[in-house]
Amino acid sequence: MSSATGSSAAAAEFARRRQSPVQQLQNLLHKRPWLSPLLLLFITFLAFFIATPNFLTANSMGILFQQTAIVAALAVGQTIVILTAGIDLSVGAIMVLSMMVMASLAKDGGMPGILALVIGIALATFAGMLNGLLVTRINLPPFIVTLGTLSIFTAIALLYSGGSSIQAEHLPGLLNFLGDGFAIGDFRLTWGIVVVVLIYAVMAFVLSQTAWGRYVYAVGDDAESARLSGVPSKRILLAVYTVAGLIYGIAAWVLIGRAGSATPNAIPTANLDSITAVVIGGTSLFGGRGRLIGTLIGALIVQTFDFGLSLMGVNQQWRVLAIGVLIVVAVAVDQWIRKVKA
């Protein structure tokens, strides 16, 4: 019998055995999965703090958070999709399509800002729902579905905008609003950052405190068992892709404010950046395990690496290489932690 309360003396002796410091660390990280990304973030901060005096300043931190906001927002949608054992390759494409539609409706269509914004976000929500319908009704793997819609949405965004950008000064104030903010000393906090923090707060609550959140984990961990337990698996999946779409729409609004323009080829690395944030944050690509706070830390780690290295004057190719190494190391450490012996 493998129960922990097995009463034999040998078993009790085994349970009391001394653990090496490494084993103790492994145990601690296993119990608190968000701790290792947090530790990594701390080390990253410390390293850049030592390496360059320009890093840990109010001004730099403001820029770092603004840079992180977009990917962090996209990564929320990516997290809930990955929790269901899916993957979303169309995150960036949906965001860009939504952004171009918002900007174009406001500038060329002469629509009031609020109407353009609502239509843009609704379109992103609908795009997410389309992914969900293909996954749940036609039973296609999420990888294939979103690989297809990645091309479709990207192409539509390019065709619709004619490939040209729309500058912020041609747009109504509401669409640019999230780029505004307020300064606390040298630290500049934009409304976009506030919105992203709110998205995290709401979704973290939904995932950890509501039945719907439980169902997301259950469907991702074992869809058949969840169905037998009375969880409406397909409805949950459809809802997850739809909510993800909604979040990409809001991210589009944040992006216009941040970039000061709507460009059809904005953030080409958005897909992989969002997946990287989720993976470094400790969420399993096999679904059912992970936390939103990990994703936020993951997004911060990636951006801190990129930002810190660029402050040090390291060129783009080396930064990309460093982040690649970071992903492999992070996942390897994660695997090591999961092999803990209870």
Added chain:
Amino acid sequence: MSTIEKLPLAVDHIPEGKRHIYDAEPLLSARDLVITFGRVVGLDGVNLDLYRGEVLAVIGDNGAGKSTLIKCLTGAYQPSSGSIRLEGSPVSFRRPQDAREAGIETVYQQLAVIPALDIASNLYLGREERRKGPLGSVFRMLDKGGMEKRAGESVQGLGIQTIQNMGQAVETLSGGQRQAVAVARAAAFGSKVVVLDEPTAALGVKESGMVLDMVKQLRDNGLAVILISHNMPHVWDVADRIHIQRLGGCAGVITPQSHDMGEGVAIMTGAKTLSSP
């Protein structure tokens, strides 16, 4: 209110203290169940009565229709013809949820537990309880503390001492403990009938003993239990009556007192026939 005859009962062998169980009307009755899959006959006119407070074992060779019979009773299959009555009223389950809502819980062979979720979350999966007041009604907030407390009570109520912490993830439990969680879930919500499909198939001796004790506890709590098993010693240990399936039909209903294991297996395989029930 029942309009059908009880099936004849071989209760001569039932121990004295249990006779009263069979004086009552059956809780669940199936008559002339037929189901076909294409040209294959799954069930060929099966009858079954289940009483409150008994363990009815269903045994039979592979392909004899044990699982098919159970799936008809729990809404996973719809019989092609025949009738099912619960407490005398005809019922027709279109989905497993219908049977569950009527008070029939099933513990599947593959358990249907979610490894990453904790014990309390698994027990309440699909029927979570929300907090009182606006936190629950507006913000849809789960009553985690209350669910953990009640989960602890139902696990303790089945006499399981080895599981203490309801916040423990199910993946950290042994096979027997996982089975216990699945049975506890059925017991907590199965107001009338609990169906167990091969609950001891993957377990060692000691853990099997624990699960069989739980089965007896369910019965003593007044539930009707259907137990599907290949393990004859386990069946003869816990069953009050034994329904033998053979070639899609019922080859007879015996009791552990009326027939020994050898005879039971002989009837199951067709080496011996039971003249009258």
